[in-house]
Amino acid sequence: MERKKSTPALTKGILEKEIDTIGLVQFVPSATAKYVRISIKPGKGVRVTLPKRATLAQAEAFVQEKAAWIRKHLSSQQQEQTKKTLFSPDVEFKTRFHQLLLLPHALPQCKSRIKDGILYVWYPEQVTWEHPDIQDYIKTAVEYTLRLEAKRYLPQRVAYFAQQFGFSYQQVTIKNAKTRWGSCSYTNNINLNLHLMRLPEHLCDYVILHELAHTVEKNHGPKFWALLDKISGDARGLDKQMKAYRLQVY
Incomplete structure (x- = not known):
């Protein structure tokens, strides 16, 4: 058989x-x-x-x-x-420290420049700003700007809160993560997402405090939430506010 x-x-x-x-x-x-x-x-x-x-x-x-x-x-x-931002010359878009300004020009390719609090993006006048390639370029320019802001702002903010509340950590790394606003490693290295620069200041601070709390409490148990509530003032309420924001939708 x-x-x-x-x-x-x-x-x-x-x-x-x-x-x-x-x-x-x-x-x-x-x-x-x-x-x-x-x-x-x-x-x-x-x-x-x-x-x-x-x-x-x-x-x-x-x-x-x-x-x-x-x-x-x-x-x-x-x-x-479908909720992703369609960057438009007619709709205001701001990061923490910069405002986006879209301008047509005669050149066949896009270019960008950051100066005096403005992110200038020029796009070919013969191509509509709605074109996917133009939108991709604008998004790349925005995220480059967010990274510059994050590297300048977030490490010093971490240092400020660490000193204020007596936390110790190793280093701060800025990432463009797809799923997390921040993380803290077992060895207390803190990773923060450059998109924090799009959040209101109090929520940006909340994420930083959240990761600093993980230098003491590694899980999300009762002791963690008690510590975070003590240093943030309203841990559960702030965590609920965070749900209104998305990393890749803005």
Whole structure:
């Protein structure tokens, strides 16, 4: 009797496959994963991480089982994407220390300059400012400006609060993270997102205090919240206000 061949394990790198009602799905084998895990990230789509011995058939079955959940989250992300800023000459946009000014010019390419509190962005007059390439250039210029501001402002703000409340930390790094406003490592290195420069000052301070509190309390247990409430004045209330802001939607 001929033995039926088992479905082979997925072991050779990332496989992309079109799944009905969902779209393109990435299947990624992992030597360390213990369970099949689905993640959905803006701009990256659906990613399925598999344990070493999992088969593609098992992974596809799991995706089908979770299809409704996946479609719901994909739809939510698409709605978030439509909320992104359309930079316009007629709509004011400000960072903490700079105002954006869009101007047409006769040159065939975009250029930008920062001077006296103004971020100037010139775009080709024969191309509308709504063009995706123009919008991408403006966003890049804005984030460059945010990074300059963040490097100048945030480390000194961390130092100020650390001295005021008696915290110790190693160093401050500015990042353009996609999912976190800030983080604190086990060795008390503090990472802060350059997009903090878009927040109201009191919420920017709250994120800094949040990470400084993690130099003492590494988790989000009761002791952490008690400490953060003591130094911020209203930890839960400020945390609730943060939910009105998005890292990649502005």
